[in-house]
Amino acid sequence: MSTVTSPKRIRNSLIAIVAIVLSAAIFLGFQTQANSNSLEAQAQKSTPIDVALTNGKPTLTEFYADWCTSCQAMADDLAEIKSKYGDQVNFAMLNVDNSKWLPEILRYRVDGIPHFVYFNNKGEEIAQSLGEQPPSIIEANLDALIAETSLPYASSNGQISTFNPGVNAATSDPRTHSSQQK
Template identity: 70%
Template sequence: MTQVTTDNRIRNIIIALAAVILSAALFFGLQTQTNSTSLEAQAEQSIPIETALANGKPTLTEFYANWCTSCQAMAPEIAEIKKQYGNSVNFVMLNVDNNKWLPEILRYRVDGIPHFVYLNKGGKAIAQTIGEQPKSIIEANLNALIADSTLPYASSTGQTSNFNLGSTENADPRSHGAQVVSE
């Protein structure tokens, strides 16, 4: 009887240790993934637009929203692209839900997100793409931007989330926060 009790205790201790180790691994794995690819984390790490326009480097400006499923889907690839091109290109992120960026939203005619604006070294907008873009297209455009040549995919359009200026207080939840403003 004591052998069975001892065996059960050892088994229970091993199971408990395995559960703790797996829980810790899962927790830290999710923390690392979330911190490096979340839209909020990337926005906090992005370069302020004023700095980007003044430092003489080309810039990729992304208009996004936290509720935008296309923006969320692209976040891990954008994080990888930022690591690869961060020394050569400014990465600016502007949240369309922040009224502070209304002048930029109007200037670049943002009506769907994600909306990417490619700015040359002088801060002039030379191309825009709207919607979910494959990593290869963004990289091709960035390589051309760095080389100061014509962007190969200057006006591509992928899957977007609609964005309309106006209050989202009474918006339909299926509209991802967008609301049609009637005049």
């Protein structure tokens, strides 16, 4: 009876070991693929915003968050676009969950993500677009940005009012300005 049990135990142990090795290989394979185009990996490779706006190349800045499903859905397409246009265009990524970028979030009126801001080669904002977009739309905008022509799929901005960050939110709510008597 011990001779019958022993081969079954060996076979079962081998099956378990093979299953564990295959599971680990599949898991690591998916992790490597996902991480290469992850938002965090792309942000680490992106051009710092202060460099991007002063190095003489046009810039596409993306405001994003790691939890944003639209941002995640666009990550692979944007990684491909960045590899295609990376020699001609700066790509800057600013995480809206990082309070370091609050001045930029306010300046460019980011109220939804992904939020894209296009800058010409002089670092001047020329257009913005909001939300998940197909790669063809982004590429058409980048082609126009490089050619220094109007962007076909982004809303252009004119002059904007200067935002005064000195307003105390506890005493003044901008959403109620019309109901307050001064």
